[in-house]
Amino acid sequence: MKVPFLDLSLQHQALRTEALAALAATYDATRFCLGKDVEDFEKNFAATLGYPRTLGMNSGTAPLHVACMIAGFGPGDEVITTPFTFISSAWGISYTGAKPVFADIEEDTFNLDPARLAAAITPRTKGIIVVHLFGQPARMDEIMVIARQHGLFVIEDCAQAAGAHYEGVPVGLIGDAGTFSFYPTKNLGGCGEGGAFVSRRDEIFTRARQIRVHGSDRRYYHDIIGGNFRMDGFQGALLNIKLPHLAGWTARRQAIAARYFAGIKLFDTRLPGQPAYGKSVFHQFTIRHPRREALREHLAKEEVGTDLIYPVPLHLQACYAGLGAGPGSFPMAERAARTCLSLPIFPELTDAQVDHVIKSINCF
Numbered sequence: 001m002k003v004p005f006l007d008l009s010l011q012h013q014a015l016r017t018e019a020l021a022a023l024a025a026t027y028d029a030t031r032f033c034l035g036k037d038v039e040d041f042e043k044n045f046a047a048t049l050g051y052p053r054t055l056g057m058n059s060g061t062a063p064l065h066v067a068c069m070i071a072g073f074g075p076g077d078e079v080i081t082t083p084f085t086f087i088s089s090a091w092g093i094s095y096t097g098a099k100p101v102f103a104d105i106e107e108d109t110f111n112l113d114p115a116r117l118a119a120a121i122t123p124r125t126k127g128i129i130v131v132h133l134f135g136q137p138a139r140m141d142e143i144m145v146i147a148r149q150h151g152l153f154v155i156e157d158c159a160q161a162a163g164a165h166y167e168g169v170p171v172g173l174i175g176d177a178g179t180f181s182f183y184p185t186k187n188l189g190g191c192g193e194g195g196a197f198v199s200r201r202d203e204i205f206t207r208a209r210q211i212r213v214h215g216s217d218r219r220y221y222h223d224i225i226g227g228n229f230r231m232d233g234f235q236g237a238l239l240n241i242k243l244p245h246l247a248g249w250t251a252r253r254q255a256i257a258a259r260y261f262a263g264i265k266l267f268d269t270r271l272p273g274q275p276a277y278g279k280s281v282f283h284q285f286t287i288r289h290p291r292r293e294a295l296r297e298h299l300a301k302e303e304v305g306t307d308l309i310y311p312v313p314l315h316l317q318a319c320y321a322g323l324g325a326g327p328g329s330f331p332m333a334e335r336a337a338r339t340c341l342s343l344p345i346f347p348e349l350t351d352a353q354v355d356h357v358i359k360s361i362n363c364f
Ligand SMILES: *Cc1c(COP(=O)(O)O)cnc(C)c1O
Pocket: 059, 060, 061, 062, 085, 086, 088, 089, 131, 157, 159, 160, 181, 182, 183, 194, 195
């Protein structure tokens, strides 16, 4: 039985008629940049997921960049983040001229370890970028206590965690700013590039709205330095069609995860942690195994697709070699990169396919 790691065509075929009609309406109305579709999406996203307001942007990297601009990071500043994430979590820090500083992760959740975060703080530290990796919220209570003690600006990278809550609060509302990506493979994926910015703080939200459109409140008057971070109309229209399905897709991801938790019995396999403070929305289901490559080959023979997310931690990427954190600097992140294996978990998988993955793992 074939089990692809991810098949986006099933979801998009199911929505095809509705999606093409919405695209046609946007096309005919020539609502190409921001406009009504994006405004509707912002209202729907906020109402559906529990945000006071939302700003649609043109990628998940964009709101991270905007948040770093608003935080006022700059040359000489240090901003702490996790080394085990997608590279984009650190880009905003570098764009502002500040220095990314990494703190190691907890093994079970793959997220920032608050104790290691506290140990990484210096007099130059200005902020923290927390990532809710694979849909699993990070330990925000401990992180916010540290942030308050040191007066740090906290950005939550929720690119993989749309719909997730920490102690009942939607992720992105605990720190000073929250960011989302709607890259097609995300748990809420658009048909192209997209992202969003949220904040519980009015002044930060207002500033982000201004930065999104070239630092401008009034056309051709630019009070602050901004950029082009606008969401396009087609993305807004498509995401409006997808948003009502997100809760059902998340429930299906969680049901598949429950099946994996109950079924996977392979010796030496570590399953993701399930902390009580916040359920994962399972953007990924990532296990660890000491013989990850051999297991991966075995699964490929059984026609089960897998992925390595992520094979290289950020401090060992060539672009960050200049930071001087060589191999051995962050043992937990390095071990995760060496042993992680992400299994298929998209909502359209059938139970029979999930059982085939489980059976194939158990007979390795
Ligand atoms: C996908 C992703 C991003 C960036 O999103 P883009 O839309 O590709 O710019 C940022 N952070 C994390 C953790 C991601 O997974």
